[in-house]
Amino acid sequence: MSVRLYYDDPALLAFDGIVTACEPDPDGRGHRVALDRSAFYPTSGGQPHDLGHLRVDGHVLPVSDVVADERDEVWHVVAEPIEVGRQVVGEIDRGRRHDFRQQHTGQHILSAAFDYLLEARTESVHLGLEACTLDLHREVSAEECRRAEDYANFVVFGNRRVSIRFADADTLVDEPRLRKQTGRTGMVRLIDIEDHDLSACGGTHVHSTGEVGMIVVRATERFRGGTRVTFLCGRRALESYRDLRDAVDASARALSVAATDVPDAIAKLRDDLKQEQRRARELADRLVTLEAASLEARVDPAGVLVAHLPDADAQGVRQAASQLVSTPGRLVALLGGPSPHALVIARSADREADAGALVRQVCAAHGGKGGGRPDLAQAGGVVVTVDQLRSFLG
Numbered sequence: 001m002s003v004r005l006y007y008d009d010p011a012l013l014a015f016d017g018i019v020t021a022c023e024p025d026p027d028g029r030g031h032r033v034a035l036d037r038s039a040f041y042p043t044s045g046g047q048p049h050d051l052g053h054l055r056v057d058g059h060v061l062p063v064s065d066v067v068a069d070e071r072d073e074v075w076h077v078v079a080e081p082i083e084v085g086r087q088v089v090g091e092i093d094r095g096r097r098h099d100f101r102q103q104h105t106g107q108h109i110l111s112a113a114f115d116y117l118l119e120a121r122t123e124s125v126h127l128g129l130e131a132c133t134l135d136l137h138r139e140v141s142a143e144e145c146r147r148a149e150d151y152a153n154f155v156v157f158g159n160r161r162v163s164i165r166f167a168d169a170d171t172l173v174d175e176p177r178l179r180k181q182t183g184r185t186g187m188v189r190l191i192d193i194e195d196h197d198l199s200a201c202g203g204t205h206v207h208s209t210g211e212v213g214m215i216v217v218r219a220t221e222r223f224r225g226g227t228r229v230t231f232l233c234g235r236r237a238l239e240s241y242r243d244l245r246d247a248v249d250a251s252a253r254a255l256s257v258a259a260t261d262v263p264d265a266i267a268k269l270r271d272d273l274k275q276e277q278r279r280a281r282e283l284a285d286r287l288v289t290l291e292a293a294s295l296e297a298r299v300d301p302a303g304v305l306v307a308h309l310p311d312a313d314a315q316g317v318r319q320a321a322s323q324l325v326s327t328p329g330r331l332v333a334l335l336g337g338p339s340p341h342a343l344v345i346a347r348s349a350d351r352e353a354d355a356g357a358l359v360r361q362v363c364a365a366h367g368g369k370g371g372g373r374p375d376l377a378q379a380g381g382v383v384v385t386v387d388q389l390r391s392f393l394g
Contacts, residue, residue, distance in 0.1 A: 002074040003037040007189055008164065010101060010204035012039045013092040019082050021073075029064060032075040033082050039092055040076055042068040046125040047104055047203045051093040056082055063090075097204065099235060103127050105162060105193075105205040106152075106212045106233030107134060112179055112197035113152040114229075118144050122180075123226065131218065131236075136227045145220055145229065152215045159210035160194035172200070216240065284316055292320040303329040303351070306390040314342035318378060321346040325376075333358075333389050340368060340381040343389075347375055362392055 002020075005012050017035035025032045033054070040063065043049040049066035054076060065077040082088065104127060111122040111134055121137040140148075169188045172178055175198070182188055182200035191201045193209065206212060213234035221228050232240050248259050255265040291309055299305045305324060309317055317336035321344040324332045328350050336342040343362060345355040359370050359377040362384060370379020 001072055002035055004074065004202075005037055005039040006041055006204050007202070009039075010097075010164075011207065013094055013097065015039045015090050017088055017090060019084050019086045019088060022081050022084055025077050029077050030079040031081045032067075032077045033088075034073055034075055035088065035090070038074050038076070039090060040066045040074065041097075041100075041204055042066040042074050044068060045201065045203050047100055047127045048129065051096050052091050054078060054082070055089040055091065056086060100127060101204045101206045102212050102234030103132050103232075103236070104201075104203045105191075105209070106156075106215045106231065107132060108191060108193060108197050108199055108201070108205070109155050109209060109212065110134065110148065110152045110215055110217075110229070110231055112193070112199075113148040113155070114140070115179055116196075117148055117151055120144075120148075120227070131230050131232060134229050134231070135223055136229065138226050139222060140220070140227045140229075142220070145217055145227075149215065149217045155193070155196050156209045156212045156215060159208050160196060161208055162194070162205055163192045164205075165190050165192060213237065284313075285319065288312055288316040288320045289323065292323040295320070295324060299324075299330060303348075304331050304390075304393050306333045306386055306393060308335040308341075308386050310337065312336040312342075314344075314378065314380060317342050317344045318376075320344075321376070325351075331393060333393055335382070335384070335386065335389065340383045343368065343370065343379045343382045343384070345377050345393075349375065358392055362389065 005015055015037065017037045019033055020036050021034040022031055040052065041047065041050045043066065051063060053060050053062045061078040061080055061082070063076045063078055067075050067077070069075065107125055107127065111125070114120040114122065114136060118140060120140050122134050123137050124135045126133045166187050166189055169182060169185050172182065172188060177198040179197055179199050184200065188200045189202055190198060191205055192198050214237045216232050216237040217229055218232055218240065219230040248262055251262050252259040255262060257265045291312070295305060295307055298307060309320060312320065313336060317334045321332050321334050324330060325346045325348045328348050330348045331351055331353050332347070333343070333345045343359065345358045347353045347355055354374045355377040356372045356374055359372060359379050362368070362382060363370055363379050366382050366384040366388065368379045368382035370377065372378055
């Protein structure tokens with residue numbers, strides 16, 4: 001098996017190794033190579049793999065994926081095969097490695113803060129490329145989350161030592177500092193954050209908490225009876241702050257208010273919009289009433305009316321149809337808006353017709369979906385003309 005160099009030195013970014021195996025990649029991405037020693041981190045424990053390249057006699061092969069198989073062998077996916085026994089130089093992508101060292105150590109600090117302050121246990125972790133999440137076993141309030149965030153950053157700013165040590169799993173059963181028991185056997189790698197957390201973990205971490213920079217909780221949501229916490233650390237927290245700052249500044253300029261007044265200005269706009277929407281609805285209803293009245297003269301001697309209201313929405317068409325069939329003996333079919341249309345078919349209480357069946361017939365022939373009761377039915381997305389619609393009413 002490959003010697004995992006990052007176990008002892010997670011800051012290691014370059015190494016040399018010997019190819020011990022090479023075979024076609026099972027997923028068709030070229031070939032995968034095993035080395036006698038490697039600093040590349042394979043995807044595991046909720047942390048994505050490293051990126052970088054292998055250099056063979058000056059020939060550079062980018063590493064697109066790093067995986068560990070069921071035998072715990074580490075495989076490096078590259079485009080071309082490398083002969084077994086060849087010496088290679090591996091180089092790790094510095095930015096990606098440092099980013100995940102910050103995120104992973106920040107997750108340990110934040111999980112321990114939730115556990116220590118609130119007895120909220122971390123059930124699972126995901127370190128994503130854009131954001132990271134941890135799932136707590138119970139719901140936490142916004143105030144509780146703020147307390148945990150504050151304490152986590154207190155640990156970060158204290159620049160406490162983060163050390164790596166190894167212990168036999170049997171000796172950890174009674175270890176009081178261990179935050180979560182491990183199911184592993186044999187030698188276990190431990191990440192020890194001074195006076196804060198001790199966890200079994202195979203991931204890459206910083207050397208001191210100050211390197212995490214900052215831990216920011218971006219969002220919380222209920223999840224499987226507990227709470228999912230979305231957080232960012234280090235450079236990601238800074239970039240997130242910049243994005244939010246730019247968005248707030250742009251909103252403040254658009255609203256001609258100070259940045260701190262943006263929430264109140266948006267609330268006022270929302271209230272104003274609701275009032276305008278109510279006025280617009282009232283005016284639309286009045287217009288529909290007038291249009292329905294103007295259609296009275298177009299009802300044929302048999303009490304049938306088919307018409308198109310180009311400016312009416314589905315609600316307006318329904319309102320007009322209901323108004324028209326309040327007069328006995330009528331069967332009304334109205335189209336609203338541009339094609340594909342809203343459709344309403346309605347009948348007076350004394351009229352023998354099944355509006356629901358008629359709507360289904362129209363939809364079967366001219367598209368759209370809908371249905372309803374025998375006295376009133378409607379549909380949307382219908383592509384039909386007034387003349388075509390009239391043929392269904394007989």
